[in-house]
Amino acid sequence: MTLIETRSLTKDYGQVKALDRLDLGVEPGIIGLVGANGAGKSTLLKILLGLIPPTAGSASVLGLDVVGEADEIRKVVGYMPEHDCLPPDVGATEFVTHMARISGLPRTAARERTAEVLRHVGLYEERYRQIGGYSTGMKQRVKLAQALAHDPKLLLLDEPTNGLDPTGRDEMLDLIKRTGTEFGISVVVASHLLGEIEQVCTYLLAIDAGHLLQSAPISTFTQRTAVLAVEVEEGADRLAAALAGLGFKARQDEACVLLALDDESLYDAVRDTVAELGLPLVRIQQERRRLEEIFRDDAPAAGGVQ
Template sequence: MTVIQTRVLTKRYGGSKVAALDSLSIDVGEGVTGVVGANGAGKSTLIKILLGLLSPTSGDATVLGHDIRTEGEAIRTAVGYMPEHDCLPPDMRAIDFVVHMGRVSGLPPAAARERAADVLRHVGLAEERYRLMGGYSTGMKQRAKLAQALVHDPRLVMLDEPTNGLDPAAREDMLALVRRIGHDFGIPVLVTSHLLGELERISDHVVVLDAGHLLRSEATTAFTADTGHVLVEVLGEDAQSRMGQALAARGVAWQPRGQLLEIDPADAPPDALRDIVRDLAAELGLGLVRIQPQTGRLEDVFREEVPA
């Protein structure tokens, strides 16, 4: 099912010639969809337009079947939104704030209280919910922001940079939570980030934006599929270049990738290639750490398609 559809969506601010979004046509389905791009690539502008808070210069879009130009209220009723920046009043307790946000989204009082307690538990703020949010750590604030986006049981959530400012452990927790929302809770998620590695792990589908342009919109598996190349890691003195010379002597093309050797097997059958590498390592007296098929990474999209 398509939850978001945009057709040649364009946004220019004021009389600016540069478009914040340029003829963007994407379809977003269920599960977790990552929108990735550098700061200023148009991620937040896209979310504001989809919420009906900003009108596009041209083009059309629908969210859950509602037109963004005329049905903003219906969209905002059904969508949960977590902004990028701080948005929590420091002098309120998380429980009161989330109940209040549930009420503002149309939940009756009793349901708002019940669901607020529920979602705060889901995001991991069970004990801390009675404390004033001014005293929260960044990780707790991000969780509270996520809770308010979920309290009204939205049919779609838009998360703007949910891992911003988090330490590695808190980042992992937040990513796991986002994945749970998309898969276990069954709520489609649109999540933005400027970190490719993050989205690679949690998204089913990735949209890559660069300066308002759509670079790619594909299933994550298409980005991370087997590239056909083989990565080899060897240990020993001057291991990489010695191994490389030996491979070249056998007519095997390779290039360095960090500490590893990336081998293009060309037409050689994989088994034969593995045997060659094994034998060469034994001859040279090098420790063979691994031989593995190379999978693509999202950052390769940028390396290939964005001119430096």
């Protein structure tokens, strides 16, 4: 079943058009949602949650219409907001149980489910302590736990790593990945950090000024290019000259030599030339395209070895 579908979805706020005839069709998976500030990401999330109605066009989530079946959507969608939205004076257990009960779980089931999701997000002894005393990382975990409490089929996460330090970020990203792969829950991650999206997502949705900019599997943006980078501690100039002498297209870039990978024989030529010149070899790697190229206006064309 299509996870998210929109047809000519439009949302006006007075003069400002937040979404402008947006057409989307997204299959289940871990989906990264990126866009400039003000591109319409938050508006899109709010419409998908059934919180605000579109001005024109239609949208559906898991086959449910966002206007007519908003109540049904809330049963199958979990939402982790970006801002600090947790009550400071209750414990995580109490809060998540409450959220589970609001979603319609009976008391016992809500309690069991809470214990399960808190364990899943990595909150143990501290779950009875008041949330007000939690660190940023723990608060983010509680926000994720409450989104998972009613066993949704789709999670919408708005900047889930905001404010986290490198260790906290890694743990949160790992958690998102596990939630998506082991539990088979589809996840939409809105983030400004393209590296993060590259790391966890399988699909990318990029919107810009209310329009669709890109919609494709992540792998299409991070494909290997036909450029082989060879880095040496010293003598990059000699290496570039020697390889150019053998007829390969080579360009020196600081300690790197960039080579056009037209033929497999290049690998052996690199190995033998490095060995003959006795150079300390740091790296041989096929260059990859980067997600950020879609945001670089002056994006250099891939494979630019002249």
